[in-house]
Amino acid sequence: xxxxxxxxxxxxxxxxxxxxxxxxxxxxxxxxxxxxxxxxxxxxxxxxxxxxxxxxxxxxxxxxxxxxxxxxxxxxxxxxxxxxxxxxxxxxxxxxxxxxxxxxxxxxxxxxxxxxxxxxxxxxxxxxxxxxxxxxxxxxxxxxxxxxxxxxxxxxxxxxxxxxxxxxxxxxxxxxxxxxxxxxxxxxxxxxxxxxxxxxxxxxxxxxxxxxxxxxxxxxxxxxxxxxxxxxxxxxxxxxxxxxxxxxxxxxxxxxxxxxxxxxxxxxxxxxxxxxxxxxxxxxx
Amino acid sequence: xxxxxxxxxxxxxxxxxxxxxxxxxxxxxxxxxxxxxxxxxxxxxxxxxxxxxxxxxxxxxxxxxxxxxxxxxxxxxxxxxxxxxxxxxxxxxxxxxxxxxxxxxxxxxxxxxxxxxxxxxxxxxxxxxxxxxxxxxxxxxxxxxxxxxxxxxxxxxxxxxxxxxxxxxxxxxxxxxxxxxxxxxxxxxxxxxxxxxxxxxxxxxxxxxxxxxxxxxxxxxxxxxxxxxxxxxxxxxxxxxxxxxxxxxxxxxxxxxxxxxxxxxxxxxxxxxxxxxxxxxxxxxxx
Numbered sequence: 001x002x003x004x005x006x007x008x009x010x011x012x013x014x015x016x017x018x019x020x021x022x023x024x025x026x027x028x029x030x031x032x033x034x035x036x037x038x039x040x041x042x043x044x045x046x047x048x049x050x051x052x053x054x055x056x057x058x059x060x061x062x063x064x065x066x067x068x069x070x071x072x073x074x075x076x077x078x079x080x081x082x083x084x085x086x087x088x089x090x091x092x093x094x095x096x097x098x099x100x101x102x103x104x105x106x107x108x109x110x111x112x113x114x115x116x117x118x119x120x121x122x123x124x125x126x127x128x129x130x131x132x133x134x135x136x137x138x139x140x141x142x143x144x145x146x147x148x149x150x151x152x153x154x155x156x157x158x159x160x161x162x163x164x165x166x167x168x169x170x171x172x173x174x175x176x177x178x179x180x181x182x183x184x185x186x187x188x189x190x191x192x193x194x195x196x197x198x199x200x201x202x203x204x205x206x207x208x209x210x211x212x213x214x215x216x217x218x219x220x221x222x223x224x225x226x227x228x229x230x231x232x233x234x235x236x237x238x239x240x241x242x243x244x245x246x247x248x249x250x251x252x253x254x255x256x257x258x259x260x261x262x263x264x265x266x267x268x269x270x271x272x273x274x275x276x277x278x279x280x281x282x283x284x285x
Numbered sequence: 286x287x288x289x290x291x292x293x294x295x296x297x298x299x300x301x302x303x304x305x306x307x308x309x310x311x312x313x314x315x316x317x318x319x320x321x322x323x324x325x326x327x328x329x330x331x332x333x334x335x336x337x338x339x340x341x342x343x344x345x346x347x348x349x350x351x352x353x354x355x356x357x358x359x360x361x362x363x364x365x366x367x368x369x370x371x372x373x374x375x376x377x378x379x380x381x382x383x384x385x386x387x388x389x390x391x392x393x394x395x396x397x398x399x400x401x402x403x404x405x406x407x408x409x410x411x412x413x414x415x416x417x418x419x420x421x422x423x424x425x426x427x428x429x430x431x432x433x434x435x436x437x438x439x440x441x442x443x444x445x446x447x448x449x450x451x452x453x454x455x456x457x458x459x460x461x462x463x464x465x466x467x468x469x470x471x472x473x474x475x476x477x478x479x480x481x482x483x484x485x486x487x488x489x490x491x492x493x494x495x496x497x498x499x500x501x502x503x504x505x506x507x508x509x510x511x512x513x514x515x516x517x518x519x520x521x522x523x524x525x526x527x528x529x530x531x532x533x534x535x536x537x538x539x540x541x542x543x544x545x546x547x548x549x550x551x552x553x554x555x556x557x558x559x560x561x562x563x564x565x566x567x568x569x570x571x572x
Binding site (some may be wrong): 001034035036051069083087088089092093094096097100101103104108109111112116185222223225226229258260263264267268270271274275 | 318363365369381385426503554555558561562563565
């Protein structure tokens, strides 16, 4: 029983790392119409930027997180915007290849500066709170709270604000949006700010809870895709459900299988779901 | 210098086999396979396991080809009905599954330790221990593969595969079994990648899981796109281009002395990444 509770908590935590990039991946797929393999590496850029502020400059964790998100948007989001919208790249196949290229560049630039090894934020080890069989640390609680708040704010942004409405209009039909006078490149710019900020935040939270390494985001990308596809790619709210489903399936599988195979389980769940329903399990919103 | 040229030519031959495999899958049939390294890894491990257990090296190649064809068939059955982008992501993931299996099936593969001591093949009493003799074997196999690809590309089968690539619905309307032909293309490509893997194992005489990351797949994509997909000759030229890109940066190290070897390796990957962005966009027809 203890083990089930522990594994479920791990699953919820993993869902927190997957949810924000899965929503971002969905938005990019819907608005810019390609599968962005470099999305995982946006997490890495944000996390290392925050590490720079936290460990190299010596700032406390909360301001470091803000610096990390800002630098993550400037570097990761900026590079994405230039590569995907400023170069003469048009077909979704070329964009897919370019995203693989960008992904390789981003994580090797990180490796160029920080080396391939593991790094940690300057956090003191803490005693977890205990309620019966439930044990959680402050960092874990804050992570869940931050992710829940960010998801709610993203929902509000997409559903209620004029900016969100523009983005959804471009997602539904770029041609119609363009002829109604929407400035496409402006929408693309704001889209990359939004999704790279979310990805950077997720990367920083992952670094605070687990570890920093140049391949951290790349290793998550298959699970992020699984979450986004399971939730119906192009649907931000489905991506949230997809993240929870994939993360729980992965962690629960460790009760039966060696834990090294947990990514495999999430990935096979995605293929199974794809074969049953190409559009994802939830309807597009 | 001579030893270096022989080594480079051997690597070129192995890369040509890999790139020709991707040519059959993407160049002819339009399959966006991001899991090409899986067949390569299976071929290498089959060669390693069979020869270190005392079997004849030929059985290692046969085993590798069978494994890799079985994998391509399974991959095809599971994912070929998916739309383009989904198929690409699925192949990327499945290759990762194979690598995880290789890393963790300690009983069969010795896990992360890898398998050392893989002997060079011997034909009758003639042992291919000499680098030049081994290069000859690689050259013969690459040559056979090249002729095979040229024949397939000119045969009615090649035309049908191109038709499916260009317009799947039209090909189906003409009575072509699109799904079966795609699986066939996936299998043919897998055969070549398994042979390349077997040669790699016998060449370096040591295999370990970290040799078979997605890097191999992406390098092969660069080679194919550099050479263009109009014919198999593109795979030969593109593979040479890839080696110039990777090896050239090794020479660059003597010029830029500030970078140590791990940083230089990272720089090489940055170059590969730039290639994947620039080549398809600005060199659409290859070199």
